[in-house]
Amino acid sequence: MQHSCTPTQKTGLKNPANRTTHPVQCVKLERVMILFDRVTKTYPNQSTAISGMNLHIQPKEFVTIVGSSGAGKSTLIKLMTREEVHTSGKIIVGGLDYDTIGPKDVPQVRRRIGVVFQDFKLLPNRNVAENVAFAMEVSGTRNKEIKRAVPKMLQLVGLANKANNMPQELSGGERQRVAIARALIRQPKILIADEPTGNLDPKNAWEIIELLLKINRFGTTVLLTTHNKEIVNALKRRVITINRGRIIKDEEQGRYAL
Amino acid sequence: MIQFWRVVTTGARNFTRNMWLSMAATAVMTVTLTIVLVSFISNSALTSTIKGVTNKIDVSVYLNDNITSDQLTGFENQLKADPNVVKVTYVSKAQALATYQSENANNQKLLQAISETDNPLPASLEIKTKDPKNLTSVIAIIGQPANAALQSDPPSYSGTNKVTIDRIVHAADFFKNGGTYASILFIIISVLIIFNTIRMAIFTRRDEIEIMKLVGATKWFIRGPFLVEAAMYGIIAAVIALILAYTLVLGGAPKLASYIDVTSTIQIFKDYPILVIGGELIIGIAIGCFSSLLAMSRYLKL
Structure with missing residues (x-):
């Protein structure tokens, strides 16, 4: 993990000298998918959700984030998707310095990151294929391209035969697959899965986790948050435990410990 | 797009x-x-x-068909000399007929009635005044016996309709x-x-x-x-x-x-x-x- 600490212009870090005292190892930026440098997020009501967090996640990693409710997981994700703006520190995701982006760039940021949620967030009046196509429609992809890409993606998540079903005709696990397909259709570098198994029974939950692992094998960085102890322990992947807005544990083959 | x-x-x-x-x-x-x-x-x-309505002429004087052009000019000049008179317009019989026909373009019966006889409409002098409510001097000119003799019908005034x-x-x-x-x-x-x-x-x-x-x-x-x-x-x-x-x-x-x-x-x-x-x-x-x-x-x- 030890890399030479050559500050590149891309980092935009104002004072490279400080890096020596930095708790997070210094990494070449092109090797970092997600970088948080002393990031703090204080909400207008003065509550601090993230405080001085340092985090770096490399390309193609599969990282699980655990923490009790209110530990700051949701804020962490919202900072990455730019739903919230950090109060101080530096956030760089996929080489993009979040200090340099304006409100107009936010849609572009979100197109580079796929996100799935516990409650799926599917459009109830559109069928499976249309829900997946929706993510391409908003970014101006041609219909021809959409028609070509959607069936392939449904094939990947194992829903090729459900393209014309409405979301309410699907099981929870299937709905989450649709959400994953929609998140992946634009080939993002990062997939954030925010409690994707929260509403699923163990069998369906495992199928979703296996799908995430498969996606990760294809080269997508996956960030998973979960409360499911069995899943975390069985994954044997990097686990970051956060509490009160700070990282309290970061292990390469972590276990669920709360 | x-x-x-x-x-x-x-x-x-x-x-x-x-x-x-x-x-x-x-x-x-x-x-x-x-x-x-x-x-x-x-x-x-x-x-x-x-x-x-407001541009309507204030006084119309209807003329005999047999009026001579000298008589007409004399009458016209007399009227123009009056300080209250702004404008005097001569409307010939033919013009009067044309106006009548266009105003009643939607009324076939009237059009038919008028086409069955020789043009019955008189020529006229239309007088526009500065102050339509005070027409005494104009009426005096119109009422002179020499001028009255030239007229086929009594003149019409708008002054009374002003209110x-x-x-x-x-x-x-x-x-x-x-x-x-x-x-x-x-x-x-x-x-x-x-x-x-x-x-x-x-x-x-x-x-x-x-x-x-x-x-x-x-x-x-x-x-x-x-x-x-x-x-x-x-x-x-x-x-x-x-x-x-x-x-x-x-x-x-x-x-x-x-x-x-x-x-x-x-x-x-x-x-x-x-x-x-x-x-x-x-x-x-x-x-x-x-x-x-x-x-x-x-x-x-x-």
């Missing part, structure tokens, strides 16, 4: 999805645009009617202002109704808006359909209002012609249909989009 098209189709689909709300908004907009248009029509018709004319002018002003106020009032009502319709649409589609944000839709891609939807209320309403107005003006004109002067209004409708149609559409779209933007600025936080 494909983005624009998707925004338009989404807007149109949302319009049909909330059919009852859309219909209510369109109905209110139709009433408003009809009032705006009727107010415009009556304004222009009343204005030209009043212009016609009535003033009243008509006032009434017309009242209606014109009333039309403007009604237009403004109904535009405000439309704005409020459409504001509420779009507000409800934003609430019912908040999940969809959240998902659009999530998958990286731009602000205008999210706002666009609400603008399209509101513009559709305006466009549909404008079309209905225009059909009503054209039927009213072009169909009802002959019946109205004897009361008010609608010729200039008809002229506007016939000569500048693009102006009338375009103007009405623009007003409708503007009201819709303005209300929609207002609702979005309050309730659509992106």
Whole structure:
């Protein structure tokens, strides 16, 4: 993990000298998918959700984030998707310095990151294929391209035969697959899965986790948050435990410990 | 381009999805645009009617058919010498007939009656005065025995009708202002109704808006359909209002012609249909989009 600490212009870090005292190892930026440098997020009501967090996640990693409710997981994700703006520190995701982006760039940021949620967030009046196509429609992809890409993606998540079903005709696990397909259709570098198994029974939950692992094998960085102890322990992947807005544990083959 | 098209189709689909709300908004907009248009029509018709009334000649002197040109010039010069007289116009028998025929173009019986005889209309001198209420000097000139001998019929004066004319002018002003106020009032009502319709649409589609944000839709891609939807209320309403107005003006004109002067209004409708149609559409779209933007600025936080 030890890399030479050559500050590149891309980092935009104002004072490279400080890096020596930095708790997070210094990494070449092109090797970092997600970088948080002393990031703090204080909400207008003065509550601090993230405080001085340092985090770096490399390309193609599969990282699980655990923490009790209110530990700051949701804020962490919202900072990455730019739903919230950090109060101080530096956030760089996929080489993009979040200090340099304006409100107009936010849609572009979100197109580079796929996100799935516990409650799926599917459009109830559109069928499976249309829900997946929706993510391409908003970014101006041609219909021809959409028609070509959607069936392939449904094939990947194992829903090729459900393209014309409405979301309410699907099981929870299937709905989450649709959400994953929609998140992946634009080939993002990062997939954030925010409690994707929260509403699923163990069998369906495992199928979703296996799908995430498969996606990760294809080269997508996956960030998973979960409360499911069995899943975390069985994954044997990097686990970051956060509490009160700070990282309290970061292990390469972590276990669920709360 | 494909983005624009998707925004338009989404807007149109949302319009049909909330059919009852859309219909209510369109109905209110139709009433408003009809009032705006009727107010415009009556304004222009009343204005030209009043212009016609107030520009009416003050005194008409009817002349014998056998008057000589020397007699005519003498009479004319006498009148022109009067300081109250602004203008004296000679109207020949032929001109009088032509005017009569055009004024009664819609009345076949009168036209037929007049064509069956030799031109029965006398030539005349039309006198426009500075002060139509004080015609003593003019009447004195007309009444001189030498001049009276030249006349076929007693002269007609408008002075006695002046009070009535003033009243008509006032009434017309009242209606014109009333039309403007009604237009403004109904535009405000439309704005409020459409504001509420779009507000409800934003609430019912908040999940969809959240998902659009999530998958990286731009602000205008999210706002666009609400603008399209509101513009559709305006466009549909404008079309209905225009059909009503054209039927009213072009169909009802002959019946109205004897009361008010609608010729200039008809002229506007016939000569500048693009102006009338375009103007009405623009007003409708503007009201819709303005209300929609207002609702979005309050309730659509992106």
